[in-house]
Amino acid sequence: MHELSIANEIFKILQAHAPQGNAIAIGIRLGAWSCVGEQSLQNSFRWVTDQTPFCNVRLDIERIEEVWICKTCQQSFDQSKQSESDPQNCPWCGEKLELLDGLSEMSVEWIELLDQQGT
Amino acid sequence: MEPRILQVRTKILKANDTLARQMRASFLSQGIFVSNWVSSPGSGKTLWLERTLGRMIQRGLNVAAIVGDLETDRDAQRLRRSGASVRQIMTHGLCHLEAEMVQRHWNHWELGPIDHLFIENVGNLVCPTSWDLGESLRVGMLSVTEGEDKPLKYPGLFNTCDVVLLTKMDLAEACEFDLSSAVTNLQTVRPGIEVFETSGKTLAGLDPWIDWLEARRKVILG
Ligand SMILES: Nc1nc2c(ncn2[C@@H]2O[C@H](COP(=O)(O)OP(=O)(O)OP(=O)(O)O)[C@@H](O)[C@H]2O)c(=O)[nH]1
Ligand SMILES: [Mg+2]
Numbered sequence: 001m002h003e004l005s006i007a008n009e010i011f012k013i014l015q016a017h018a019p020q021g022n023a024i025a026i027g028i029r030l031g032a033w034s035c036v037g038e039q040s041l042q043n044s045f046r047w048v049t050d051q052t053p054f055c056n057v058r059l060d061i062e063r064i065e066e067v068w069i070c071k072t073c074q075q076s077f078d079q080s081k082q083s084e085s086d087p088q089n090c091p092w093c094g095e096k097l098e099l100l101d102g103l104s105e106m107s108v109e110w111i112e113l114l115d116q117q118g119t
Numbered sequence: 120m121e122p123r124i125l126q127v128r129t130k131i132l133k134a135n136d137t138l139a140r141q142m143r144a145s146f147l148s149q150g151i152f153v154s155n156w157v158s159s160p161g162s163g164k165t166l167w168l169e170r171t172l173g174r175m176i177q178r179g180l181n182v183a184a185i186v187g188d189l190e191t192d193r194d195a196q197r198l199r200r201s202g203a204s205v206r207q208i209m210t211h212g213l214c215h216l217e218a219e220m221v222q223r224h225w226n227h228w229e230l231g232p233i234d235h236l237f238i239e240n241v242g243n244l245v246c247p248t249s250w251d252l253g254e255s256l257r258v259g260m261l262s263v264t265e266g267e268d269k270p271l272k273y274p275g276l277f278n279t280c281d282v283v284l285l286t287k288m289d290l291a292e293a294c295e296f297d298l299s300s301a302v303t304n305l306q307t308v309r310p311g312i313e314v315f316e317t318s319g320k321t322l323a324g325l326d327p328w329i330d331w332l333e334a335r336r337k338v339i340l341g
Binding site for chain 1: 120123125127128245248275276278307308
């Protein structure tokens with residue numbers, strides 16, 4: 001259950017940026033290989049924010065898909081476009097595909113705040 | 120009341136990453152080469168680490184180990200048979216080690232000069248992936264009994280490794296382990312990765328492994 005540790009870190013970032021508790025939503029990005037279960041993270045986030053001013057904050061998760069590139073064809077492919085029988089090679093020319101970086105990324109991108117008018 | 124978007128763009132594990140970076144710099148400044156060993160439960164981390172510690176001590180190197188498990192200090196007891204100083208971290212349910220846990224144990228440990236500090240992570244092919252422990256080398260292990268496809272099924276973890284040891288090679292034949300397919304799968308998720316074939320029972324691969332670790336330590340410590 002490492003999602004609980006991750007939810008806790010998200011909560012700390014939320015507190016630091018919205019000390020008055022005026023956040024509505026928080027947007028995070030998870031790489032395809034970040035090894036985080038979305039539902040488990042949602043549940044953990046609800047648990048760590050429970051009975052805090054952030055208990056209604058929505059956790060918005062954006063997944064970064066696995067992207068493979070063929071250097072010969074200068075083409076990129078997501079998982080669904082790869083050939084099932086030969087997933088590691090380019091479906092056009094048969095050359096070995098390479099993975100694009102950023103797959104393990106885990107970041108907080110934005111926080112939606114509700115400001116008092118004029119502040 | 121008006122909603123507005125605040126751009127944050129910060130890593131979720133920034134606090135752990137920052138601490139791990141400081142720890143790495145501090146370890147390296149003390150001449151300590153730290154490696155973080157990750158694999159599924161039972162793939163042979165403790166046995167191979169016990170062998171590694173024992174052989175390094177024979178070679179006159181100063182070594183110590185920290186081992187993480189959910190419960191019990193059984194692995195620490197096994198590793199101490201090598202003659203090395205060993206600390207056990209019991210996580211009581213947590214499925215991975217974090218930098219702060221390692222730091223806490225390290226700070227309360229009276230040790231002389233150390234060449235290699237080994238950290239055996241909690242056995243798990245998922246959770247330890249994202250936590251930097253201040254290591255200079257991440258060692259992955261894949262035992263022949265697990266099957267050649269594990270790198271493809273758990274790409275996240277294998278992708279973060281600098282070297283992978285194929286363990287329990289003495290059982291390869293009985294398991295019909297397909298070595299070349301295992302290596303291809305590892306290369307797919309981590310192109311260029313170094314792979315060693317080892318057995319904690321026959322000690323096959325021990326000396327080349329230690330030579331490689333020592334060479335790596337010397338390169339990194341300059
Ligand atoms: N035949 C054979 N058995 C091995 C080898 N390495 C480990 N084992 C056995 O595999 C079992 C698990 O080994 P451990 O060293 O405890 O594995 P581990 O990865 O430390 O396990 P956790 O700490 O629980 O994750 C033990 O019974 C070992 O004796 C090997 O190279 N060959
Ligand atoms: Mg062990």
